[in-house]
Amino acid sequence: MIALDVIRAKGHFNVKGTHRNTLEITKDDYLTPRGDCILGINADKALSDLDEKVKQIISTDGSYVYLVMKVGEKIDVVQGVGSHELSLSNTEKLIVRRSSFISDSTLMLRSNKAARDIRRDLIEELKEEADLTAFVIASDRPLKDVEVLSIIVNSDP
Secondary structure (H helix, E strand, C coil), X not given: CEEEEEEEEECCCCCCCCCCCEEEEECCCCCCCCCCCEEEECCCCCHHHCCHHXXXXXXXXXXXXXXEEEECCEEEXXXXXXXXXXXXXXXXXXXXXXXXXXXXCEEEECCCCCHHHCCHHHHXXXXXXXXXXXXXXXXXXXXXXXXXHHHHHCCCC
């Protein structure tokens, strides 16, 4: 089973993308220089707003979670795992974590990337306040990159 949801956000001149362990997208309409994990602000959704099917899959042990970030023609894919311990209940943000730390804002655990690992040219566009489209894909099986991108191409964001 595979499910998809889309989040729209904006970049900000304070985007740094240098955090080693997390990356975040938030509904907040501001970003201070200390927010080195935040890549998008003014998001139209937080974790609690995600499609119920997406949340159901993510909150299952053994699930796979993909966050595809698209800025202009630039794309970066982050992958991690879900867990039955994830409440997915935060109403303001979502956080991707390299670790297994769980909070109400955690989208995925043990991700292969944090903010500092995101393409630098994508980060530079976000610094110019570009639009960010984030695709959240949840799956009960691992997906190949070509499958993830095919889901994005065939979606109607």
